[in-house]
Amino acid sequence: MAERIPRVPVREQDPKVRATNFEEVCYGYNEAEAKLEASRCLHCKNPRCVGACPVGIDIPGFIAEVASGNFTSAAEVIARDSSLPAVCGRVCPQETQCEGSCVLGVKFEPVAIGKLERFVADWSHAQNAATYTKASQTQGTAAETGAPASDSERPAIPLEGVQGVKYSSGANKRVAVIGSGPAGLACASDLAKWGYDVTIFEALHKAGGVLEYGIPEFRLPKETVLKSEIAEVTRLGVKIETDVIIGRTVTIDQLMDQEGFEAVFVGTGAGLPKFMGIPGENLCGVFSANEFLTRNNLMMAFREDYLTPIHAGKKVCVVGGGNVAMDAARTALRLGAEVHIVYRRTEAELPARREEVHHAVEEGIVFDMLTNPVEVLGDDKGWVRALKCIRMELGEPDESGRRSPVPIPGSEFEIPTETVIMALGTSPNPLIARTTAGLEMTRRGCLVANEDGATTREGIFAGGDAVSGAATVILAMGAGRKAAKAIDEYLKAKA
């Protein structure tokens, strides 16, 4: 197999410049680059990439349209299976999913499926934006209000079910979706396409879940990307009620018994942070990564025109080695701090995506490997002054297959720092299970649900991080779609 065209590189912001701003790191492909990259696809008879995509996008199908310059058709192909292509094109771990299964990748570099998906989604949103502007010039209001322009003027979203199967009309039956993260948005989109009357209830004041409050602006722009994708979901007829905490503002039982919802999908994520349980974790200047990122992304601490700033200080230690740790570290760097990642294993065991680690290194994040915190030290006013750590070495592999870190006795030392951010993972919030009779949780705090998302209580379905524990955007979307199908079947059987 002789490869004629190497993978088309993607343009990125210069590391030195981007380390000082919150603008998007990756610029994405332009039309010519996208067409050239699309022309590398082998169009396998049995495309393994499709099987490796948790929502089953017809990847060769949309890539063929890109190669021919039919971007509207490409967007339509993707929209059959994904409601968040601009998001997934940016944040999915493609290297372990679609691109990891690309046959071209056996000998050469796989097709840049994620970057092509992103191109198509961005192109499509740009057409919609142009349509809004055109409509506003004739009607005078659409662009100001964000109101949808006439449907005939936009690329169509096919009103089809999972993998092209048509479902019967939901006959306006009411379904409540709790949580507006990728699981909730995917579930709500499919149900709305099939005619259900869907309302999403979201605890925060903005929709999007981790996409809004967790993943930073420089990886996923909110106004230009996320907002457009959520607008597509509401255009299907999905209503989103923010500032409603199910289990506090109103319970699931009240939604079902008093407000006429015939089924409920719980997509409440895994937002409860874990801490190490070491002395000093309650000092001022210790954050969970979730809090630190939420203050930045949702409360816009990085913008000077907002009244909710955050104190990162001159030096920040981020404890952990996953994607969340990279996001927290790169955010702190952009707030002007010198940032150290403190990780108890070596670079080879870092759970974060290679691309994220590469970007963090390029931007100047310092990696303190084989290092484990034992105490957070404070000054006499109760603020963090240093992180006391111990050096580690790698021992035998543990149950995860990774070599377990073992402390080296007597090797304790201090890293002077003003801020410590704990990025050690999260678990689901138990509020929903505790306020809904018959809804069982596992010992790890996850909701109990079967493959199709049916929980231990009739009429209540669940999926995403709330069931699996912290995972990925596309897995949450896949779970949301499966549950939508199960809800459709449940309501049809009930009728």
Ligand code: FAD
């Ligand atoms: P969430 O996105 O957590 O959404 C749940 C929503 O439910 C939230 O908006 C929450 O406010 C709301 N909610 C909770 N309780 C209630 C209640 N009682 N009532 C009403 N609403 C409620 N994955 C990737 O694939 N790629 C990445 O690059 C990536 N980066 C990440 C970076 C960070 C910082 C984090 C934290 C996660 C990252 N992930 C990434 C993981 C991914 O974001 C999650 O797996 C995914 O968002 C889970 O989707 P979800 O819909 O299940 O939950």
